[in-house]
Amino acid sequence: MDVIEISNLYFRYSKREEYLLKGLSLRVRKGELLAITGESGCGKSTLLSIICGIIPHIRKGEIEGEVKLFGREVRDMAIRDISKEVGIVFQDPDSQIFLPTVEDEIAFGPENLMVPREEIGLRIERALKAVNMEEYRLENPNNLSGGQKQLIAIASVLAMETDILLLDEVMSQIDEDGKDKIKRTILNLHREGKTMVIVDHDIDNLSLADRVLELKSGMLREFKGW
Numbered sequence: 001m002d003v004i005e006i007s008n009l010y011f012r013y014s015k016r017e018e019y020l021l022k023g024l025s026l027r028v029r030k031g032e033l034l035a036i037t038g039e040s041g042c043g044k045s046t047l048l049s050i051i052c053g054i055i056p057h058i059r060k061g062e063i064e065g066e067v068k069l070f071g072r073e074v075r076d077m078a079i080r081d082i083s084k085e086v087g088i089v090f091q092d093p094d095s096q097i098f099l100p101t102v103e104d105e106i107a108f109g110p111e112n113l114m115v116p117r118e119e120i121g122l123r124i125e126r127a128l129k130a131v132n133m134e135e136y137r138l139e140n141p142n143n144l145s146g147g148q149k150q151l152i153a154i155a156s157v158l159a160m161e162t163d164i165l166l167l168d169e170v171m172s173q174i175d176e177d178g179k180d181k182i183k184r185t186i187l188n189l190h191r192e193g194k195t196m197v198i199v200d201h202d203i204d205n206l207s208l209a210d211r212v213l214e215l216k217s218g219m220l221r222e223f224k225g226w
């Protein structure tokens with residue numbers, strides 16, 4: 001079984017006449033590092049929001065077709081259960097980070113899932129190790145650089161210990177040094193078997209992927225434009 005299975009997906013935002021996604025299909029294998037590119041506005045973030053259930057659970061729209069995680073239809077799952085399978089990191093780390101210390105930030109998700117204290121401590125350690133930021137555990141995220149904040153945003157999602165990680169343009173506001181660190185983290189996670197979908201309009205950020213697809217006219221196709 002593929003971990004993400006989408007078939008014949010049609011989607012449009014409410015009050016929009018045109019469909020943004022038009023019969024899109026996608027299968028992602030366990031452990032795969034898949035990249036999706038496409039011009040700004042083509043629907044990349046929308047597609048990730050559908051995979052992680054933000055649409056239709058939180059943001060509304062007209063949606064048809066199948067979207068399955070581990071064989072279960074996402075629209076039939078509770079948000080709580082979806083959050084145990086898939087995590088998402090967005091472009092702007094400031095939109096995801098709001099607590100006074102790095103460790104509070106990373107603990108927030110697992111605390112909401114009632115993970116026991118001791119286990120949360122271990123998860124904080126593992127997540128910080130994965131992004132190579134162990135020495136920043138007690139730091140205030142506001143004192144970190146953009147790239148470091150993004151690593152903490154990634155660590156916060158890693159602490160949920162989901163099998164699937166979605167990364168939406170996570171390198172686009174980050175300097176070269178920060179990008180290298182994020183890429184190294186992605187490759188390490190890939191080696192450990194995490195299933196990842198990374199999205200970027202800049203194909204230079206996607207060369208690390210096993211497979212690159214292009215979203216165009218509401219469908220995915222093999223990307224041939226290197």
Ligand SMILES: Nc1ncnc2c1ncn2[C@@H]1O[C@H](COP(=O)(O)OP(=O)(O)O)[C@@H](O)[C@H]1O
Binds near residue numbers: 014038039040041059
């Ligand atoms: N909540 C929304 N309501 C209506 N239209 C939206 C909404 N969010 C995004 N859009 C529109 O959908 C299109 C695709 O957006 P998006 O998925 O963010 O594209 P991308 O991530 O590829 O840049 C854009 O035209 C955008 O303006």
Ligand SMILES: [Mg+2]
Binds near residue numbers: 045
């Ligand atoms: Mg986007």
